[in-house]
Amino acid sequence: MSEHIENQLRRALRRIEAPPGFTDRVMRALPESAPQASVAVVSPSRPRPRAAVWWRLSTPAALAASFIVAIVVGQHMGTERTKREQRAGLAASRELMQALRVTSKKLDLAYQAVKTPPETADVTEENRS
């Protein structure tokens, strides 16, 4: 009994014949229609599969469209906000420059007043009296 287990398995697992009448029973169980032809013929009108495909794709398409719209709207709003901030910044800058100009004029006037000679002031007083 020094035989290889694989050889014993091959003998043990030898094919056995199907029971008599098996082929006939298979043939009786076949559907009436012929098997699908080897060259696939696509029918021009198959509404159900198309509807099914559309239905399957509609949700992802809607999600994708919503996503794109959200991105575009977000970008637009971001651009508008930036423009608004730029406009506000420019206005503030203009106001600041105006304020600086006014302040500078006032300072000039004050300086001139401080620098005016006192004699002129006395003459003025004499003329009044």
Added chain:
Amino acid sequence: MSPQSATDDTAASLRLARGGNATAFADLVRMNQASVYSIGYRMLGRRDAAEDLAQEVFLQLYRKLASIESLEHLGFWLRRVAANLAIDWLRRATYSATQPLDAAAEPADPRAEGDPLMTRALARLLGELAPAARAVMVLRYQEDRDVAEIAAALDMPVNTVKSHIKRSLTALRGKMIGAQLVTAEGLSEESP
């Protein structure tokens, strides 16, 4: 009939069957039924279950005939569907996973060599393996397929197939020694 003419006949039957010829399809069934039925019998362990499975496989073949490209493809397709369907039935507990082969029901093979008691015991012990391992062993030792084809048929990595074969051989050897069918010295083992 020479092997070449048999192959030519099968190829002609396949061509005709794809064109809708029922007689040619019956010829294809006749030529492949032993393989498919035997896979079902070794996997499920019962003749009635094996016939149910073989019928289901040939019905699926009838529906998918247009996709069969060649004789090699036909053989591969039948083995693949039969083995996977059997695994599926076993996992869904349609049939008992550990149902031993009914040795009395198995017809005696006049060509059988060696010890018939040993042969029957091995077939029975095979029925105690897990479904996937059993399918691997049936495709390897009944259908004489190589590990690459078995891996493709069962959607398994090649190394998993090799591992199944090695572990199953060790388990079978252990069971045979345990059942005192052989001695440890009397049963050599070889990795695939």
